[in-house]
Amino acid sequence: MSDPRPTDVPYREREQSVTIERLGGPDAPVYGTALEPETELFTINMGPHHPATHGVLRLLLTLEGEVVRSVTPLIGYVHTGIEKSCEDQAYWKVIPFVERMDYLAYYYNALVFCMAVEQLVEEEVPPRAQYLRVIHLELNRIASHLFWLGTSALDLGAISILWYALRDREKILDIFEMSSGQRLHPRYFQVGGVVEDIPPGFEQKVRAFIPDMEARIDQYEAILDRNEILLQRLKHVGQVPLETLLDLGVSGPLLRAAGHPWDLRKAMPYSSYDHFDFKIPIGTQGDNYDRYRVRMAEMRESLRIVEQALDGLPEGRYITDNRKIALPPRHELATSMEALIHHFKLVTEGFRVPPGEVYAAIESPRGELGCFVLADGSAKPARVHMRDPSFVNLQALRYMAEGRLIADLIASIAMLDPILGGIDR
Amino acid sequence: MPDATGLELIAAAVRERLGDETVVGTDYHREQAMLEVAPGSVHDTIAYLKEEADEPFELLMSLHGCDYFPAEPRLGVHYQLLAMQRTDRLGVKTRVGVEEPRVPTIVDLYSGADFQEREVFDMFGVVFDGHPDLRRILMPEDYEGHPQRRDFPMGGEPVLFTFNEHEIPRWYE
Numbered sequence: 001m002s003d004p005r006p007t008d009v010p011y012r013e014r015e016q017s018v019t020i021e022r023l024g025g026p027d028a029p030v031y032g033t034a035l036e037p038e039t040e041l042f043t044i045n046m047g048p049h050h051p052a053t054h055g056v057l058r059l060l061l062t063l064e065g066e067v068v069r070s071v072t073p074l075i076g077y078v079h080t081g082i083e084k085s086c087e088d089q090a091y092w093k094v095i096p097f098v099e100r101m102d103y104l105a106y107y108y109n110a111l112v113f114c115m116a117v118e119q120l121v122e123e124e125v126p127p128r129a130q131y132l133r134v135i136h137l138e139l140n141r142i143a144s145h146l147f148w149l150g151t152s153a154l155d156l157g158a159i160s161i162l163w164y165a166l167r168d169r170e171k172i173l174d175i176f177e178m179s180s181g182q183r184l185h186p187r188y189f190q191v192g193g194v195v196e197d198i199p200p201g202f203e204q205k206v207r208a209f210i211p212d213m214e215a216r217i218d219q220y221e222a223i224l225d226r227n228e229i230l231l232q233r234l235k236h237v238g239q240v241p242l243e244t245l246l247d248l249g250v251s252g253p254l255l256r257a258a259g260h261p262w263d264l265r266k267a268m269p270y271s272s273y274d275h276f277d278f279k280i281p282i283g284t285q286g287d288n289y290d291r292y293r294v295r296m297a298e299m300r301e302s303l304r305i306v307e308q309a310l311d312g313l314p315e316g317r318y319i320t321d322n323r324k325i326a327l328p329p330r331h332e333l334a335t336s337m338e339a340l341i342h343h344f345k346l347v348t349e350g351f352r353v354p355p356g357e358v359y360a361a362i363e364s365p366r367g368e369l370g371c372f373v374l375a376d377g378s379a380k381p382a383r384v385h386m387r388d389p390s391f392v393n394l395q396a397l398r399y400m401a402e403g404r405l406i407a408d409l410i411a412s413i414a415m416l417d418p419i420l421g422g423i424d425r
Numbered sequence: 426m427p428d429a430t431g432l433e434l435i436a437a438a439v440r441e442r443l444g445d446e447t448v449v450g451t452d453y454h455r456e457q458a459m460l461e462v463a464p465g466s467v468h469d470t471i472a473y474l475k476e477e478a479d480e481p482f483e484l485l486m487s488l489h490g491c492d493y494f495p496a497e498p499r500l501g502v503h504y505q506l507l508a509m510q511r512t513d514r515l516g517v518k519t520r521v522g523v524e525e526p527r528v529p530t531i532v533d534l535y536s537g538a539d540f541q542e543r544e545v546f547d548m549f550g551v552v553f554d555g556h557p558d559l560r561r562i563l564m565p566e567d568y569e570g571h572p573q574r575r576d577f578p579m580g581g582e583p584v585l586f587t588f589n590e591h592e593i594p595r596w597y598e
Contacts, residue, residue, distance in 0.1 A: 076563040083548075084572055088579050119455045249485055249537030267512045356454050359487065359505050359516060370487045372503065382575070387487035387505075395540055424563055 011293060012284070040064055048077045054151060054413065055420030057394075066405050071398040079424040086384040090350025091117055092191060094384060098371075099185045101386055102422035104147050107133075107140040108364040109386065110189040112371040115270065116360040117191045120353050120375050123325055126317040129193035130272040134309045135206065136179070136188060137271075138302040142213065143172040144365040145295050149220065152292075152414035156230050161220065168216050171209055178202050191351075192326045193319030203310055210303050217299055224292075234289040238400040238412040242286065248399075249392050252367025254416065257294045258286030264363035271362075276308045288400075291415040298365075325351050350379040359387075366390055366417055388422035427513060429453040435515070436460055438478060443469050449520075459516040467502070467519050468529040474506060474515070475534060482506035482515050485535040490545035494575035498522040500549050504531070521551065523574075530556040548573035 047058035056077035062070040082101055086094045098113045099106040111133060118125060125133075150165030173183040179198050180186035188195055224230055242258045255262055263280045265273040281297035283290025319326045323342040332339035345351075353375040361370040367389030374383035393416060400412040427435060436448045439460070447466040452459040462470045474482045487505040504517040521528060530553040531538050542553045543562040550571035553559055561568060570577055585593055 076561075076565070079563040081572060084577075084579065087575075119457075122455070244536075246484060247536050249487075249535065251486075262509060267509070357459075357491070357503075358455050358457055359503070359514075361486070361505075361514075368486055370505065372487070372489050372491070374491045374493075382493075383491040383573075385489040385491070387489065391540060391544075392537055395537060 012289070041069065048074075054418055055423075057413070057418060057420055057423075059409075061406070061409075063406065066407075068401050068404060068406055068409050071401050071409070073394055073397060075394070075420070075423050077424065078420050082425050083384055083386070086381060088380065090379050091353060091381060092346070092350055094381060095189065095191075096185060096187050098384065098386065099187065100421065101425050102364065102366070102369070102388060102390065102419045103184070104144040104419055105140055105364050105366070105369075105422075106185050107136050107189065108362060108369050109371075110187070111137065111271070112360050112362045112364075112369050112386075113373070113384065114189050114191050115362065116358050116371045116373040117353065119358045119360060120356050120373060121191070121325060121351070123192050123320055123322060125193055125271070126320060127272065127314045128197075128316045129318050129320075131309045131313050132179075132194050132198060132318060133189060133271050134273065134276070135306055135313075136176070136194075138305045138309070139172050139175060139206070141302045141365045142299050143169045145299050146172075148295065148365075148414075148417045152417070153224065153230070155410050155414040156233050158224065158227060158230060161223065164216070164220065168213060171212075175202070175205055175209065178205065190319060190326065192322060193317065195319070197318045203313075206306060206310060210307055213303055214300065217296065221296060231289070233407070233411050234287065234292055234415070236285075236287050236289075237404065237408045238288040238291075238415060239286050240396055240399045244399055245286075245396060248395050250367065250396050252364070252389050252393065253291055253294045253298065254367070254393055254396065256280065257283035257290035259284055264361060264368060268361070270360075273305075275312065276305045278302075278305050278308075288411050288415040295417075352377065352379050353381075361387070364389055366419065366422075367393060386422070386425060388419075388425065390418040390420075390422040391425075394418050394423060427458045427515060429458075432458040432460065432515075435474075435478070439470055439473060442473055442477070457514070457516060459518055461518050461520070464519045464521045464528050467504070467517070468531055468534070471504060471506070471517060471531050472534055474517070480508065480511065480513075482508045482513070484509060485531070485538060486514075488531075488538050488541035488545065490549040490551060490573070492549060492573065492575045493520065500526050500551055500574075502528055502545060502551055523550070526551045527554055528552070529554050532556055547571070550574070 041062055041064050043062050046061055048056035058074040060072040060074060061068055082097050086097050095110050095113060098109045101109050146165040146169045150162035153161035176186055177183050179202060180188040242260055245255055245258055259282050261280045261282050266280060278301045281294045283294050327346055328339035328342050333343055355375055355377045357374045359370055359372045361368050369389055370387030372385040373381050376382040397416055401409040432451050432453055436451045440448050443466055447462055447470060449461040449463055484507040486507045489503050491501045493499055493501055498520045499522060501518055501520045506515045519528060528551055530542060540562060542556055545551050546559055547561045547564050548571055
């Protein structure tokens with residue numbers, strides 16, 4: 001489906017909307033401000049089980065009429081001590097644990113942990129494994145953004161988008177199932193590479209998915225960009241000055257929507273991202289509408305990266321041949337005593353990592369995902385910490401919501417895209 | 426990343442500006458630069474690196490704690506600084522003992538440190554002097570102990586099932 005809209009028009013004027021001005025013009029006071037604050041301030045609890053909070057987020061709101069005067073996030077409802085549990089696992093067994101933190105971007109959690117350990121043991125990742133990682137990462141970014149799109153549109157009253165977005169996410173999960181056998185939390189990335197090469201038919205399936213998904217994004221934009229309710233609720237809502245965002249350490253689509261082109265894939269390339277040609281979408285005003293447009297544009301860029309990675313997929317190993325770190329091929333176990341020893345040592349004890357501490361960082365769908373690993377020389381990490389972008393970005397919520405209507409708070413949470421599994425860990 | 430020489434230059438500049446006892450050591454490991462400073466001068470060092478240094482690191486990307494048990498002093502607080510224009514990272518860390526784990530807060534420099542300092546306080550018991558709202562963030566408010574410390578037992582908390590509810594006193598509260 002071709003885009004019927006002209007492309008030489010700036011993106012913010014491209015949608016064909018009617019304008020319903022707020023009564024009294026854009027500068028008119030919002031409803032509720034005329035009330036007496038001393039008599040009308042009241043505190044309510046929102047969550048943790050509220051359908052619009054994208055997980056078990058609890059907010060303590062002080063309202064003056066319908067205007068939010070203060071927002072205090074209270075978190076920890078799904079804190080399961082994953083970081084503590086990681087300290088009791090061998091390095092390669094930590095990967096399934098960290099995947100369950102940010103449960104929509106599991107490939108990213110696994111990658112950043114593997115990158116930190118690979119730095120500690122000074123292990124090079126073969127080029128084919130790096131490309132396979134990029135293919136899965138970018139598909140995961142699209143899946144994560146699709147889930148965000150569906151639930152956010154649902155919060156704003158557009159129910160049908162949820163089913164469309166989840167339908168396409170299912171196709172991505174089918175692709176994940178082909179490569180690793182799992183739809184969620186695949187444990188596909190390993191220290192030193194990926195666990196298995198892609199099966200026959202994988203490439204055709206991804207290649208068929210790319211034009212399909214491009215057409216779908218066109219359709220979603222055709223539905224949403226002319227939806228007057230959605231536009232009214234997103235435009236000029238939730239702006240936060242760029243200086244405040246940087247002061248808070250906010251990264252990812254929120255920062256890019258405010259016009260700052262910071263993306264670790266470009267700035268500090270990892271996993272061969274410097275081999276690919278892609279653009280960093282940025283916004284101009286930093287409102288919720290820009291956050292929506294930036295993520296939609298990111299999905300298109302991710303498709304381009306996947307296509308380039310498939311075109312240039314190098315031949316060679318999919319995991320390092322260092323037998324101290326990666327399991328030997330299964331067929332060698334029957335003939336090689338050495339392979340059997342390596343297999344036994346890796347499965348029982350795991351590999352030992354020399355003492356040291358590293359901080360690795362990648363660009364997840366929500367911003368900078370960092371992983372700090374402290375190794376004490378044994379086969380288990382002494383500390384695994386995830387710097388989760390949702391945890392840091394959540395601090396921007398009060399700047400987005402205070403002084404605005406409570407309905408705008410719902411839109412701001414949706415466009416913030418917090419994942420509580422990542423926040424609470 | 427500043428290389429090993431660059432790290433020494435940064436350490437020399439910090440020493441010159443804030444005194445010799447500020448910098449405890451430098452560590453260049455696996456292509457990552459880490460500046461270790463005395464606990465009392467964390468705030469001044471980071472303020473200097475943010476605002477006054479010739480090549481400033483203007484952003485705080487991560488603040489996290491760790492436990493170096495059995496080495497002393499046990500607790501560590503790490504600050505990951507970022508310079509966006511130069512795409513450069515610098516780690517700053519400080520180590521404090523468990524007897525008096527006190528570190529000055531940097532919330533006045535970076536408001537983003539708020540949640541992260543609360544998490545380090547919650548998990549390791551490091552007290553950030555001057556933090557405006559130092560409460561537990563992930564664990565329940567009435568929780569005792571700091572679970573990420575290495576001497577805190579794994580699975581040390583009884584899980585309530587029907588078969589063992591009589592063994593856990595006052596479980597219904």
